[in-house]
Amino acid sequence: ARLVVLVSGGGTNLQALLDASAADPAGFGATVVAVGADRPGIAGLARAERAGVPTFVCRVGDFDSRDAWDAALAEAVAAYEPDIIVSAGFMKILGKHFLARFGGRVINTHPALLPCFPGAHGVRDALAYGVKVTGCTVHFVDDGVDTGPVIAQGVVEVRDEDDESRLHERIKEVERTLLVDVVRRIARHGHRLVGRRVLIP
Numbered sequence: 001a002r003l004v005v006l007v008s009g010g011g012t013n014l015q016a017l018l019d020a021s022a023a024d025p026a027g028f029g030a031t032v033v034a035v036g037a038d039r040p041g042i043a044g045l046a047r048a049e050r051a052g053v054p055t056f057v058c059r060v061g062d063f064d065s066r067d068a069w070d071a072a073l074a075e076a077v078a079a080y081e082p083d084i085i086v087s088a089g090f091m092k093i094l095g096k097h098f099l100a101r102f103g104g105r106v107i108n109t110h111p112a113l114l115p116c117f118p119g120a121h122g123v124r125d126a127l128a129y130g131v132k133v134t135g136c137t138v139h140f141v142d143d144g145v146d147t148g149p150v151i152a153q154g155v156v157e158v159r160d161e162d163d164e165s166r167l168h169e170r171i172k173e174v175e176r177t178l179l180v181d182v183v184r185r186i187a188r189h190g191h192r193l194v195g196r197r198v199l200i201p
């Protein structure tokens with residue numbers, strides 16, 4: 001399967017996908033063919049360049065409207081003919097043009113156990129609420145914010161001494177493994193949707 005990965009930051013989830021593909025291309029069943037970002041100069045883009053993967057940047061500020069940006073992002077991604085698109089720490093909401101083109105093939109990873117704590121501050125919100133377990137969710141993207149069908153989840157215990165960054169680091173360790181595993185399974189076996197339930201043979 002051809003993967004396009006979208007990033008906005010450090011790109012450690014991207015790195016896990018690049019490493020899995022390099023270590024065992026056939027076993028992983030997927031190759032990162034391009035990495036896109038919503039801003040230049042981020043570590044995620046540097047990781048792609050080090051791996052020899054083409055990159056592109058699509059900035060909201062370069063377009064007249066959010067809608068025009070969304071259409072341009074869809075065009076840029078389409079040029080790489082992906083089978084699966086992974087939003088790995090991409091901090092923008094994908095719009096209607098993007099989803100019309102790629103809907104059902106876009107995977108996001110979120111640092112909380114959805115449907116609890118959606119949005120940009122999943123770790124902070126879980127900590128503030130006082131839950132004792134949280135984790136991460138890999139899910140398909142629909143037109144809501146972190147509302148699409150859940151593919152897999154990983155659990156992380158909250159410790160008394162946690163702050164947002166310590167908790168997030170432990171979540172990210174679980175998240176990277178989970179994301180690689182999901183991409184491998186879907187790339188190799190495909191999936192079925194039964195209502196909201198994602199079933200992978």
Ligand code: GRF
Binds near residue numbers: 010
């Ligand atoms: C991940 O925890 C992701 O779920 C969240 O931001 C983090 C991105 O980490 N939205 P990285 O850029 O992959 O290191």
